[in-house]
Structure formats: structure tokens, C-alpha cells
Amino acid sequence: xxxxxxxRARGLVKRFGDFTAVDGIDLDVARGEAFGFLxxxxxxxxxxxxxxxxxxxxxxxxxxxxxxxxxxxxTRIRSRLGVCPQLDNxxxxxxxxxxxxxxxxxxxxxRAAAKQRALELLEFxxxxxxxxxxxxxxxxxxxxxxxxxxxxxxxxxxxxLDEPTTGLDPQARHLLWERLFRLKQQGVTLxxxxxxxxxxxxxxxxxxxxxxxxxxxxxxxxxxxETYSTREVVELRFGESPLEGFRDKLVGIGERTDxxxxxxxxxxxxxxxxxxEVHRRELAPSxxxxxxxxxxxxxxxxxxxxxxx
Amino acid sequence: MVTTLVASAVTRPGVAxxxxxxxxxxxxxxxRSGASYWLVLISGFFEPVFYLLSIGIGVGALVGDITLVDxxxxxxxxxxxxxxxxxxxxxxxxxxxxxxxxxxxKYAKTYDAVLSTPVRxxxxxxxxxxxxxxxxxxYTAVFLGVMVVMKLTTIGWAxxxxxxxxxxxxxxxxxxxxxxxxxxxxxxxxxxxxxQFALFLFSAxxxxxxxxxxxxxxxxxxxxxxxxxxxxxxxxxGHPDWGTAVHAxxxxxxxxxxxxxxxxxxxxxxxx
Numbered sequence: 001x002x003x004x005x006x007x008r009a010r011g012l013v014k015r016f017g018d019f020t021a022v023d024g025i026d027l028d029v030a031r032g033e034a035f036g037f038l039x040x041x042x043x044x045x046x047x048x049x050x051x052x053x054x055x056x057x058x059x060x061x062x063x064x065x066x067x068x069x070x071x072x073x074x075t076r077i078r079s080r081l082g083v084c085p086q087l088d089n090x091x092x093x094x095x096x097x098x099x100x101x102x103x104x105x106x107x108x109x110x111r112a113a114a115k116q117r118a119l120e121l122l123e124f125x126x127x128x129x130x131x132x133x134x135x136x137x138x139x140x141x142x143x144x145x146x147x148x149x150x151x152x153x154x155x156x157x158x159x160x161l162d163e164p165t166t167g168l169d170p171q172a173r174h175l176l177w178e179r180l181f182r183l184k185q186q187g188v189t190l191x192x193x194x195x196x197x198x199x200x201x202x203x204x205x206x207x208x209x210x211x212x213x214x215x216x217x218x219x220x221x222x223x224x225x226e227t228y229s230t231r232e233v234v235e236l237r238f239g240e241s242p243l244e245g246f247r248d249k250l251v252g253i254g255e256r257t258d259x260x261x262x263x264x265x266x267x268x269x270x271x272x273x274x275x276x277e278v279h280r281r282e283l284a285p286s287x288x289x290x291x292x293x294x295x296x297x298x299x300x301x302x303x304x305x306x307x308x309x
Numbered sequence: 310m311v312t313t314l315v316a317s318a319v320t321r322p323g324v325a326x327x328x329x330x331x332x333x334x335x336x337x338x339x340x341r342s343g344a345s346y347w348l349v350l351i352s353g354f355f356e357p358v359f360y361l362l363s364i365g366i367g368v369g370a371l372v373g374d375i376t377l378v379d380x381x382x383x384x385x386x387x388x389x390x391x392x393x394x395x396x397x398x399x400x401x402x403x404x405x406x407x408x409x410x411x412x413x414x415k416y417a418k419t420y421d422a423v424l425s426t427p428v429r430x431x432x433x434x435x436x437x438x439x440x441x442x443x444x445x446x447x448y449t450a451v452f453l454g455v456m457v458v459m460k461l462t463t464i465g466w467a468x469x470x471x472x473x474x475x476x477x478x479x480x481x482x483x484x485x486x487x488x489x490x491x492x493x494x495x496x497x498x499x500x501x502x503x504x505q506f507a508l509f510l511f512s513a514x515x516x517x518x519x520x521x522x523x524x525x526x527x528x529x530x531x532x533x534x535x536x537x538x539x540x541x542x543x544x545x546x547g548h549p550d551w552g553t554a555v556h557a558x559x560x561x562x563x564x565x566x567x568x569x570x571x572x573x574x575x576x577x578x579x580x581x
Contacts, residue, residue, distance in 0.1 A: 105335075
């Protein structure tokens with residue numbers, strides 16, 4: 001795997017003063033893979049992405065990108081990367097088309113080639129009709145698409161996407177996912193961070209869950225669910241609160257219970273059997289929902305329910 | 310020493326002219342697509358012309374001719390005009406590398422996106438400096454034209470003075486960029502504006518420095534605009550000598566130091 005690895009990290013650390021943002025992580029991302037970083041805010045995802053993007057120097061550990069050393073060969077690595085940052089940093093002084101052509105020039109792409117490339121990319125992200133518009137009036141989804149088009153301007157081998165669909169409406173997200181999926185089919189390696197579980201399940205072949213600067217789990221979405229959750233989850237609602245008292249009453253049903261303010265989650269491999277047992281104990285829930293486990297369950301199990309900002 | 314500094318500032322990270330050009334290209338694009346920017350540009354031109362007309366011509370009528378230390382006798386307007394020219398080159402370059410540069414990297418986050426490309430911080434700095442020079446050169450060229458028309462210099466000496474004004478712009482632009490990387494907020498610009506204005510008033514602009522007490526003369530001779538004014542004046546009045554070369558050397562060193570520290574500061578600030 002090592003010689004195939006587009007990204008390889010061993011004991012990678014990033015400190016800001018005495019705050020440790022990334023605390024010794026190991027990574028291997030293979031060519032053509034879609035790899036995800038999952039984790040709450042402040043888990044160290046963006047710091048890791050910035051180190052991979054060669055705009056932040058690792059404090060300690062080994063890191064190699066495309067087989068090169070990011071400290072020595074930052075320029076060469078960046079010329080082969082596409083970066084879509086968390087916040088759109090499009091150039092408000094330029095038009096949609098100029099945002100692409102100007103950016104292409106930073107990669108040393110000729111004026112004529114840049115023009116041609118901009119045309120193709122605007123088609124690809126469905127913004128051809130807005131080519132001469134300024135950036136400001138574009139919707140959030142359009143700006144995101146333009147940022148992704150901009151990241152593709154140098155035909156990168158590796159594209160880094162930091163929370164690509166945060167803040168977008170469902171239509172815009174689905175359009176973006178579809179475009180990203182097409183890039184993946186073209187053989188582009190995608191590395192993304194997200195805290196949307198559905199996004200990780202949709203896009204990632206493999207992902208790591210980060211918490212407090214460390215990797216706490218790694219695997220395919222399916223494998224993570226199998227390892228860290230049960231096959232099914234039963235959501236029970238009762239007409240009363242607090243629900244804390246139900247914890248004891250549900251002991252022995254499923255593998256684990258999670259009492260939330262508005263509902264109780266029962267983790268069980270056979271959801272229907274668990275529901276039958278609840279009824280047999282005459283607990284009379286006012287609402288019952290049996291669903292498949294999702295990455296969200298894994299995520300909340302691993303990183304806790306405490307709000308992190 | 311100077312060449313080493315320039316060399317290490319420029320070649321250390323392997324500066325590519327194509328990428329410096331791409332940064333300039335970005336600014337040209339921004340200029341094309343915004344009318345407001347043109348207004349800022351035009352306003353920068355009138356200031357020195359107004360000073361020349363009010364003080365050079367107006368006050369000059371009261372002052373008459375003045376005699377320099379080397380015995381040259383000049384009409385007052387001829388004495389003041391090169392000082393306005395040098396100041397205009399300073400202000401034009403610094404407006405770009407301080408105010409506009411600060412806005413771009415603190416607020417517009419223009420460079421955040423650029424840093425993800427092969428472009429290096431020093432290339433951004435050089436690109437902005439070249440751009441500042443292009444802007445400053447428009448002012449100085451027009452102002453030199455005005456001087457020729459008003460018979461304050463000849464066409465030949467105006468052509469000789471033009472590259473000198475570019476050196477002035479490079480030197481002040483480069484040092485301005487260091488200040489920008491040290492600015493905590495907009496309030497610091499007031500300090501800088503005050504310093505610029507003090508330089509403007511005392512750097513042998515309106516009166517030869519021999520008019521001041523000796524201690525002041527020494528202080529003035531340490532400050533940069535004095536050297537810029539004297540160098541440009543030697544040329545527009547047609548009297549270059551070895552002193553002119555010393556003034557030029559001062560500005561070359563200033564530019565080298567400016568570029569060197571700007572490159573280092575930017576790398577530290579932007580590549581956290």
C-alpha cells in the first residue's frame with residue numbers, strides 16, 4: 001500500500017502554542033480512493049487538511065503527499081492538488097469566469113488554455129450562463145460549485161474538500177454530490193471532511209473518525225457501523241418526561257440504550273424483536289420507529305453527545 | 310550585502326516570474342471590472358499637482374528664487390516640483406502595499422485561495438510590489454509630463470528621472486509591506502499616515518534642510534524620503550553627481566531589506 005499511497009502520515013502532530021490540534025495520527029490514502037474525515041468541530045480535521053494542502057507545516061511526525069515532502073516541495077505538491085476550502089474564498093473583484101482563468105494563471109497555465117479550461121469547467125458545474133456575473137449575487141450552492149470548479153482548474157490528481165456541502169440546501173447538495181461522484185469515476189482521488197453522516201456514506205469508500213486530535217475509528221462506512229453500532233436502532237417515544245426512568249425498565253433489551261431528552265434509542269440487531277419485548281413489558285411507547293443504523297449512530301457513540309464549538 | 314539580501318529574498322524559495330506575473334494579472338483583472346478602483350487611482354494623481362500649484366506657484370511667488378548649497382539658483386517651483394514627484398511615487402506605491410494589501414490579506418482573504426496554488430508568499434509580495442509600481446508609474450509619468458509643460462524640467466531629464474521614481478516606489482512599497490504585516494488593525498494606519506506626512510513636510514521638500522538646526526539635518530538625512538527627493542531633484546534639475554548615486558544606493562538597500570523581511574513575515578503569518 002505504501003508505494004501506492006497518495007497521502008502517507010505517521011505520528012503527524014500539529015500544535016498551536018500549547019494547544020494540540022492534531023495529536024499523532026497515521027494515514028494512508030490510496031490513489032483513486034474517496035477518503036473522509038469525520039468528527040465534531042475542533043476535532044482536528046481542518047488542521048489535518050491544511051497540512052495535506054501544504055499551507056501549514058507539521059509540528060512533528062512524518063507526512064508525504066504524492067510521494068513528496070510538503071516542507072521542501074510545497075510548490076510542486078500544490079501544483080498537483082485541488083483545494084476547496086471550508087469557507088468560499090472566491091475573488092469578489094472578478095467575474096465567475098475570471099475567477100477560473102485568474103486562478104489557472106497561478107498554476108502557470110497559459111492564457112488560451114485557461115480560457116478553454118474555464119469553459120469546460122463552467123459547463124461541468126452548470127454555471128456557463130453565469131460566466132460574466134460577479135461572484136456576490138450567486139447563491140451559496142453556485143459559489144460552492146464555482147469553488148469546486150476552481151479546484152479542478154489544474155486537473156489535479158488529488159482534491160481536498162473541507163466540508164463541501166455545509167450550509168447548502170438539499171437540491172444543491174445532491175447536485176454537488178453527483179458532480180463529486182463523477183470526478184471520482186474519472187479517477188480523481190478525493191479527500192473530504194464532513195460532519196454530515198449521509199454525505200460520508202454517499203461519497204466515501206473509507207473514512208476515519210477524529211475526536212480531540214486523534215483518530216478514534218477507521219474503516220468503510222459499512223464496517224464502522226458493524227463495528228461500532230448494531231444493525232438496527234429502535235427509536236422509542238413516550239408521552240412523558242423525563243425519560244431517565246426508562247433506562248432501568250429497558251435493561252436487557254438490545255445491546256445498548258441511549259436516553260435522549262425526547263426519545264430513547266435502543267441499539268439491537270433485531271429491531272422488531274426488541275419492540276416486541278418492549279410491548280411485552282407493557283411500557284406502552286407513544287411512538288416506535290425501527291431503522292437501520294447509520295454513521296450518525298457510530299459518530300455519536302464515538303464522539304459523545306456533548307456540544308462542541 | 311545588498312545583493313545577498315536581494316538574492317536570498319528572491320531566489321531562496323525559487324521565485325518564478327510566471328507566478329509573480331499571475332499575481333499582477335489578478336490585480337489587472339480586478340481593475341478592469343471595477344469602476345470604483347479607477348476613482349481611487351485618479352484621486353492619487355491630483356494631490357501632488359495641487360501641492361505644486363498652491364505651494365510651488367502660489368507660495369513660490371512670495372519666495373522667489375532659492376540658492377542651494379552647491380550654488381545652484383532655482384525658481385521655487387523648480388525646487389518644489391521634484392519633491393512632489395518623489396512624494397507622489399512614495400504615496401502611490403505605499404497606498405497599494407499598505408492599505409490595499411492589508412485589506413486583501415486581512416479582510417478579502419484574497420491570498421488564502423492563492424496560497425493553495427503553487428504561488429509562494431514571496432511571489433505574492435513581489436507581484437503586489439510590481440503592481441504598486443505600475444500604479445505609481447502612471448502618476449509619476451503624468452506628473453513628469455506636467456513638469457515638462459510647465460518648464461520645470463526638460464524632456465531629457467524627465468526621462469532620466471522616470472526610472473529613479475520607480476526606484477523610489479520599489480523602496481517605499483517594499484518597506485510599506487513590512488509595516489502591513491505588522492499592522493494590528495486600521496488604527497495603526499493613522500500612525501503610518503502621520504509618519505508619511507512628517508516625511509513629506511521635512512524631507513527637503515519645501516525648504517533645503519540647511520534651514521534647519523544641525524541636529525534636525527542629521528535626523529532628516531537618515532530618513533528615506535529625503536534621499537528620494539534629493540535623487541529625483543538632482544535629475545530633474547539636470548545636476549546628477551556622486552551624491553545622487555549614494556541616494557540611489559540608500560533606496561536599493563531599503564528595497565532589499567523590505568523584500569527580505571516581507572517574505573519572511575508573510576511566510577510565518579500565512580503558512581501557519
